[in-house]
Amino acid sequence: TISGAFASFMAMSKRGSRPMLERPPSLRPGTGMSVRSNASGQRLARAWSHSDLSQLKILERNTREMLEKATNAMRLPFLEEDSLKTLSIPMKPHDFADCKKKQRSTAMLDVAGFSLELEDPEDRGEELPVEQAIERLKLLQATADPKAALGLSGILGELQAGVCSVRFYPDGRLGRFVTLHALRLLREDNQVLIQVGRWRPRNGFVPTCGFPGSKRPSAKDFGNYIDFLIRELSGVLGGQPVRKTGTAADIFKEESSQFGTMTTYRRMLQLAMLQPRTDRKSMRPDPNVQQLHQLGPPCTIQGVPLSSCSVSVALRSPMEAEVYSWMPAELVDRLDESKEVKHELKNWAMRFSEQICQWVSRVT
Numbered sequence: 001t002i003s004g005a006f007a008s009f010m011a012m013s014k015r016g017s018r019p020m021l022e023r024p025p026s027l028r029p030g031t032g033m034s035v036r037s038n039a040s041g042q043r044l045a046r047a048w049s050h051s052d053l054s055q056l057k058i059l060e061r062n063t064r065e066m067l068e069k070a071t072n073a074m075r076l077p078f079l080e081e082d083s084l085k086t087l088s089i090p091m092k093p094h095d096f097a098d099c100k101k102k103q104r105s106t107a108m109l110d111v112a113g114f115s116l117e118l119e120d121p122e123d124r125g126e127e128l129p130v131e132q133a134i135e136r137l138k139l140l141q142a143t144a145d146p147k148a149a150l151g152l153s154g155i156l157g158e159l160q161a162g163v164c165s166v167r168f169y170p171d172g173r174l175g176r177f178v179t180l181h182a183l184r185l186l187r188e189d190n191q192v193l194i195q196v197g198r199w200r201p202r203n204g205f206v207p208t209c210g211f212p213g214s215k216r217p218s219a220k221d222f223g224n225y226i227d228f229l230i231r232e233l234s235g236v237l238g239g240q241p242v243r244k245t246g247t248a249a250d251i252f253k254e255e256s257s258q259f260g261t262m263t264t265y266r267r268m269l270q271l272a273m274l275q276p277r278t279d280r281k282s283m284r285p286d287p288n289v290q291q292l293h294q295l296g297p298p299c300t301i302q303g304v305p306l307s308s309c310s311v312s313v314a315l316r317s318p319m320e321a322e323v324y325s326w327m328p329a330e331l332v333d334r335l336d337e338s339k340e341v342k343h344e345l346k347n348w349a350m351r352f353s354e355q356i357c358q359w360v361s362r363v364t
Contacts, residue, residue, distance in 0.1 A: 125167030125175050133166055134159060140174070151260035163215040176259060180267040181225050182213030183233075184332075185242065187274045189307070191326035193236075196311060196349040199321040199360055205353040207346035209335060211269065212324065219268055222247075226270045235286030236312045236324050237274060246271040252336065288315040288363070292355045301344045304331045311352050318364045323349065323356060 128136065134156060141152040155176060158164040167175040185193040197207045212233060216225060230242050248269045256263040277283075293310045300306070311325045327345070334341050 125169040127167045154259050162217045174261050176261050176263040178265050179216050181216045181222050182211035183270045185272050190329045192329050192332040194327045196325045197323040205356045207349040209342045209345045222268050235289035239283040240277050241275045243273045243275050290359050304328050321360050
């Protein structure tokens with residue numbers, strides 16, 4: 001209890017003893033992290049007293065209770081049992097200095113009180129409170145050309161929705177920072193599920209190229225969101241179960257074509273395998289999911305043949321549909337490094353544009 005923890009801490013203080021320092025535990029097997037940006041800074045070490053640990057344990061218990069109530073009310077899967085850890089291993093002075101970033105996931109860093117630096121310390125921008133940032137963005141928007149003003153409108157929307165943050169630099173540049181939660185789902189035949197597009201009434205079908213996932217406010221709801229995403233993909237997967245095999249995280253920078261600004265992405269990735277169904281019960285097909293095929297010779301992208309020429313369209317609402325396809329892992333592993341691969345995959349997905357629009361118009 002809070003009173004017990006406080007009494008213990010006060011007793012130690014009266015005796016003149018020094019509170020024991022503690023550190024976060026090692027990650028479970030299968031967890032990794034890589035930083036692909038040269039703009040990554042150095043992590044600050046933090047020591048934990050008994051008082052800190054007591055408060056963290058109370059927070060963990062209360063958070064679990066609130067999450068359980070929320071997930072039960074929304075009928076969402078609950079967090080894995082080992083997703084929140086208790087800090088209980090004695091810490092030595094050199095522990096944090098010797099610790100490498102590849103040993104911890106972004107989620108664990110957040111829980112342990114670390115802050116991953118997403119930019120060069122020598123090029124640090126100014127991060128303002130949300131209200132002030134919105135006002136400054138509106139001033140920039142008023143003097144920008146039409147294309148830049150449209151991009152700033154999108155950033156304003158994300159900022160108000162809480163799924164991005166921005167920083168302002170002395171030379172007038174604007175930096176956008178986004179946290180992504182995504183799923184890398186591997187099939188037995190070494191095919192990976194990729195989202196290849198999205199349909200909306202206003203824009204029609206627009207090709208994309210990436211793992212299923214979404215922008216999120218922070219890393220702390222990663223496990224809960226992934227459970228929700230797997231349930232949402234159930235129709236696309238034909239009801240086959242998914243087995244989680246590990247997690248990974250990385251940081252990368254690239255110019256956002258949609259918003260016209262350099263964006264730093266912190267991506268948390270759930271690694272998983274698609275399992276065969278063990279029950280013999282026939283599963284009714286999801287009426288909101290449709291598989292579309294195209295006839296013709298086998299397609300090859302960057303020398304890698306595609307095993308099938310089909311996509312699955314999942315209607316989420318009358319205003320939105322998502323399009324998925326299984327791609328060779330050899331090709332998927334080159335997505336982050338090659339713009340040519342992304343470009344060719346988007347061109348391939350556009351072959352289905354007319355079929356997708358026709359099906360969505362029929363069911364809506």
